[in-house]
Amino acid sequence: MLEFLDSYAWIFWLGLILLFVVIEMLTLEFTFLMIAIGSLGGLIAGVFGAPWYLQIVVAGILSLLLLLTLRPPLLRLLKRGGDPTKSNVDALLGLEGLVVDQVTSTAGQVKLANGDIWTARVSPLTENRELRRGERVLVTAIDGATAIVVPAERTSDRKEGTL
Structure with missing residues (x-):
């Protein structure tokens, strides 16, 4: 053997x-x-x-x-050499959008710059106010299927109401 x-x-x-x-x-x-x-x-x-x-x-x-x-x-x-492109929730953070349906601390809808329409709430860190239709917002967090948004600062080089 x-x-x-x-x-x-x-x-x-x-x-x-x-x-x-x-x-x-x-x-x-x-x-x-x-x-x-x-x-x-x-x-x-x-x-x-x-x-x-x-x-x-x-x-x-x-x-x-x-x-x-x-x-x-x-x-x-x-x-x-990994792909540096953000994906999933990371790609949504910091994304701008427009209010489609009035956004409060409990409900609302926004259309994000990528074309998606999300349910949204105003961030608890923001002053307690409602965001009206057409206002620009910025996504700060995602909670399940809800975008947490804050009002976006206006810039002089963009037209009102466009992304």
């Missing part, structure tokens, strides 16, 4: 390398890539005549070293 392992360990290593590369292609997190490279180290140790148990030790140590040293910087490089 041990002679068989010594003679055909290279087939075992090739199978493991193939398996780990396929799993890596499905997960894309560099863990199985590092293990595949460690297995390649075990295969190379076998080519140079190391016994099967030493091949396993070489593969294990190499995999562990790669996981601890090479994988973290590779993940940082991969995540560095």
Whole structure:
């Protein structure tokens, strides 16, 4: 049995390398890539005549070293080019809009600059007043499906009533 392992360990290593590369292609997190490279180290140790148990030790140590040293910087490089575009609730914060239906501290509707119509409430941090139809607002928070708004400051370069 041990002679068989010594003679055909290279087939075992090739199978493991193939398996780990396929799993890596499905997960894309560099863990199985590092293990595949460690297995390649075990295969190379076998080519140079190391016994099967030493091949396993070489593969294990190499995999562990790669996981601890090479994988973290590779993940940082991969995540560095992330999409900076805001999405979901983050994309709504700071968005301007127009009051469609009078907004009070309990109810109302606004049409946001992205074209969506949202139920809205006046922010509790704002003076206690109602916002009339056509007033410009700014979204400060989202509470469930309700936009929390404050009156927007007027700017001289925009026409009244447009976004």
